[in-house]
Amino acid sequence: MSTLAVHDHGVAHHDDHGHEHHHNQSFLSKYVFSMDHKMIAKQFLITGITMAVIAMILSILFRIQLAYPEKTFPLLTTLLGRFAPNGRISADFYLSLVTIHGTIMVFFVLTAGLSGTFANLLIPLQVGARDMASPFMNMLSYWFFFLASVVMLSSFLVQKGPASGGWTIYPPLSALPKAMPGSGEGMTLWLISMVMFVASSLMGGINYVSTVLNMRTKGMDLWKMPLTIWALFLTAILGILAFPVLVAGVVLLIFDRSFGTSFYLSDIVLNGVQQPYEGGSPILFQHLFWFLGHPEVYIVIMPAMGISSEIMSVNSRKPIFGYHAMVYSLIGITVLSFIVWGHHMFVTGMNPFLGGVFMITTLIIAVPSAVKTFNWLATLWRGNIRFTPAMLFAIGMVSFFISGGLTGIFLGNAALDINLHDTYFVVAHFHLVMGSAAIFGMLAGVYHWFPKMFGKMMDEKLGYLHFWLTFIGAYLVFFPMHFMGLDGVPRRYYAFTEFVSMQRWLTVNTFITWAAIMAACAQVAFLYNFISSIFIGKKATQNPWEANTLEWTTPVEHLHGNWPGEIPTVYRWPYDYSKPGAEEDYIPQTVPFSQTMSSNLPHDFEDNPKGLEELNKFNSTLKANEQVK
């Protein structure tokens, strides 16, 4: 199915007969194998939320182990069977929990769940397209993601349990089935799942890029696109360039595991038995992994940045401060993110000079991040701030991004990283800056665009409760972890009972676990709100947040092709909020300048000399009239 076909189909039908023909879609083609971008977005969102809940439960399970390393919980044996003998999670299964929690959260929730949902929903709606460039490929993208999720979860059903080498699956640990139980079938399933996931991600990404580049409506030049689109567009480019490298790395690992090659293995004696591998390098895998892995953290955070920018502008009733700077800093982050991967490898024993170079590039990337933060603050300054739940989550995202981003300056410094590498300081850092910040961006997006997705409003008060409990909970969980890291407490430790020096952190661990449980319980407020609002929520109006972007010009009831008539033309940038002289405090992108003569500024006509002439004429007549009076 080609781009043109969709266009013609949509336009022709809508112009002639309205949209009756959409009602004869079967259940299967409407809800399951749907090619409509809005439905696919909902599929991504609901799968993403399901995976997030599962990964959250996994985290609570290992938090219980960390808080009560010597207590037995018979319930755990009942629930987990052989993985938790005698009421305690086993050391190997603990590592499985950590691994799968990380994998699901990073890839399935914050990559597919975040980009998949909002790129699918917003790209066609905000650039003014009837659907994605390739709706069929878009559908495939979701189903590959779904399959990948099923395969990943199915690894809990194999005898020796899921992969357990950490979400970074460094060989030789992940390459040698005898090195740990999780490196057997569980690892095989992990690898299969990831290959399918990357396929999904690529199909999605190619679609997003081609839609943004080719299918924008009349008047929508790149500098009139909302920041959400910019962020999602650059994220897709990052994904397309980085994910194939992960596949390359994973395929070589599959070769090492199953076909006797030695890409990553050399000089290994496992349990006293020499292994027949020679000439490979475990560091090679780390280079390939982090060549994706680092852009990946920006793949996770950039959509959250875009969503937050948009929501903060709408709810401050104020244009985003420094729109161009925001775009350029996103581009800067995109480019730089490809040359910083080595900062994950300062202490692997790679050439120290290389470490020095990576340290320089890493700290440079802090500059665009700082610019973004200051611009967000400037956006709030002298705004007229409405506290919708979406706004609160966007603010939470900024707060987490600051807190977590600053600790990145420690870790990006190779000399400081020597002592902080792989400690709880790192855990605290990335959970704030890419974990909490990105999930808050995602939740902000859900609250903000729920009316667009489901035509209903979510309950605001439950949203407030959800926000404060989660926000406070996340800080209570991750803030103390910095100090554990500064005391040299390593991550991925099953228990801190074996070290006298670490036992004093036990009370802190117990506190963290209960804070995590509180935050997890708060998600029930969200789930209840989300599900019940779909069915019994208040009906949404067309533009509930009084926003400027194009998606709010579509009817509340979804229809294939998005706009019943012609696709609206865009005349202005998306951030004309509280423009002096305008009647309302917002001017949608579809309103031409000719209708807003009283609020036009010379700046609006920078590359439009004719318009500027008109404005000058208008202003001079205005002055003349005043003089007459």
Next chain:
Amino acid sequence: MLLGTNLLMAQTEATANTGGQPDAPQVDWTGVAYYLLLFFLVCLGVAVIGKILKIYDLTLKIQGKKGMKWNTVMAVVCLVFLIAGLYGAYWSFTVQGSMTLPEAASVHGVKIDEMFTVTTVLTMIVFFVTQILLFGFLFQYRHSDKRRAHFLPHNNTIEKIWTIAPAIVLTILVVFGFFTWQKIMDNTDAKGEPASINVDITGHQFAWELRYPGKDGKLGPKDFRLVTAANKLGVNFKKRSSFDDLQVDTMYLPVNKSVRLNIQALDVIHSVYMPHFRVQLNAVPGLPTFFKFTPTITTAQMRTQLDDPKFEYLVYCNKICGGGHYNMQKVVRVVTEAEYQAWLSRQKPYLSDALRKELHFAAADQPKKESQNRLALNN
């Protein structure tokens, strides 16, 4: 709202104190039911509060007033959060901050700590200023129907300032960091510098093996193909330098002497982590790595400093390596030169009797039984 939060917190605290399920082998379903019930009660409480708020809101509207001003409520909560958060951060810094590592016990560690302090001061200024501005603005510029936001799309001057300012600060950090890093990572002994003591540390699942050079000061070469039960590291005995190597159990280091750790792994990646010395480097199979450092504080001095007579320096594993990853420790003792020499003279050679036999060397003088026992212990 806050009341609800506090309530929930209080309850979780209470449950924490009552302390989970008892240690019975059978599942204590009443315990499980108790927690579920508690959760439902909290939910019910939230629902009741929600209803009360709704009714209050409606009565306000019936009286012709505007409903609850949620924007104001949230703005106030933001302010409360800011104040509570600042206090919490301060508390965490003082209480938990004092639980962190003591001063660095190595020459390069002191430099790392200095840089850490500079970075902390700079970042914490930014942290407090930005968070105060963020939540301060939220309170200050909360919604009002009477006001319109200030239309300010951009300001090139201020944007230039806050691009260049962080760039300068980061450049300073980068330059200092770069040179410190290069210096720390320089593993070769400079001309005229006394030679470092070579210590061989090899990681495997789940322990560390230590090897010290003998009188010649040189460690014999290794090859993984030569690994046997008696020759765990695969030392090559075709070379002279291997014969006087020592196998030791605790890492003794003389104070104020340069040490060069030769780091290797047999099976999977491990990481040699000695936080008190600010030393960490991965042990990678097939890729020998090195870390040179000079300990400056003896174990005895550190014990008096920390007022902890049981204090020990440790080396432990900091790269996930399997089920036993969480307990892969070895004691490191920093001692005076005299103590070090005395200890060194007591150590047994790596070339044990079993190994001699395996290699068809002439038997040593020691009785065999003892050496076998020692081997069994090492295993």
